[in-house]
Amino acid sequence: MKAVLLDAEGHYQVAELDEPAPGPGEVAIQVAYAGIQWGDTMLRDGHFPAPRPFVPGFEASGYISAVGEGIDHDRIGTPVAALTAAGACAEVVVAPAVLSLDVGDLPLRTAGGLGWAAPTAYDLINTATRVRPGESVLIHAAAGSVGTLAAQFARLAGADRIVGVVGSAARADYTARFGYDQVVLREEFPTELGDERFDVILDPVGGSTRRTGLEQLAPHGRLAVYGNLSTYEPVLADTNDLLMQGKSLITYNSNLLSRTHPERLADSARRALGLVSDSTVHVDITAEYELADLATAVQRLAEGATYGKSILRIA
The missing domain is CATH 3.40.50.720 (NAD(P)-binding Rossmann-like Domain)
Structure with missing residues (x-):
């Protein structure tokens, strides 16, 4: 699969990697869009400790392509918005099943803008x-x-x-x-x-x-x-x-909440998703980038040059 790698010098590059497989309680997602958020700037600048090279990306939308142990196989093919620990800037990402929310008929582009925000x-x-x-x-x-x-x-x-x-x-x-x-x-x-x-x-x-x-x-x-x-x-x-x-x-x-009480975070995400789905609340996506343009996207966010939400189109 194609994925973005962040190296030890803080440079981004598109590389070919093996697809990750979901473990117990996880799902694999064929990524349509990855959200870009402030955590990406902190990771780039070394404020988040992470081994390099590292596949960035903390939020994604797409379709569940595989499930790990303990997860209903009927979820395969379901469109979801997911919160991840890493890896969303790739064609496939693994995420906790509890934090991978069914989005129904909501367009995946909009779902990609929900993220942690x-x-x-x-x-x-x-x-x-x-x-x-x-x-x-x-x-x-x-x-x-x-x-x-x-x-x-x-x-x-x-x-x-x-x-x-x-x-x-x-x-x-x-x-x-x-x-x-x-x-x-x-x-x-x-x-x-x-x-x-x-x-x-x-x-x-x-x-x-x-x-x-x-x-x-x-x-x-x-x-x-x-x-x-x-x-x-x-x-x-x-x-x-x-x-x-x-x-x-x-x-x-x-x-921290995603690690200590993920079900609480999922409940709030689901409530926010419901308000977006019925058009009560608007997620404003103002910038869309290609996979190879992640460096530009993160830099523009760091400089305060973007408004609302920026996303990365994967597929």
Whole structure:
């Protein structure tokens, strides 16, 4: 099969490899599309430890072509969207059966755009912070795949005001399509928001953004941390100060959840999938690349040159 390899120098190349076989509890998937996400940039830059050469790709859509021990053979031929530990940038990938969700009539191109962003955005709004009707929500990295979905899930949860933060005017124009009441440029943040306080803040950025977020929480507000786009610098919080205002600092790690409680992640992914399938929520795929163009795709994502979701067409 054809697959992309990431070598020790951080270079990508298309190679011929043997097809992987599913083990117990796994399925093999003939890949139609592979999703591109921030984890790909972290892997390339050495923030994810992985032996090189390595077949990247953490999300895929396609048809189940084989099943491992303990998996119903009737699943063979089923169209699925899958979350993987690696290997999706290839013609065949192995994935946990529990994280390979039947997509029914949903086009595989759309299914390829769900990836980790869909359950992450769903959980941030509905499980981690539990947005309530009438609450206000501030979302950083609002133009990305998680941000565009989180705004839609927040509105469905009854949020009364949703504010996004982005890095450029062009990204602000794009982000406004997803139900945000206001979009603020990062260079104008937090000044543009004055003394406004929020019930919920979603922060994948870190550093000074995180420290500001703790100050921006309303009483009983929740700050959800799910990444470090700008820096891995530690941010300290005084729990006594949080206690006095009833504020909460929450973390969310979908990768860890996939290993400790995969059924929980699968349930959230299935709920998000249902909302996409009935057109209640829109996955916006803005860039599609060929297998040989993965290096370009990852670099454009790292530079902030893409909006919404990028995918790789495999077959």
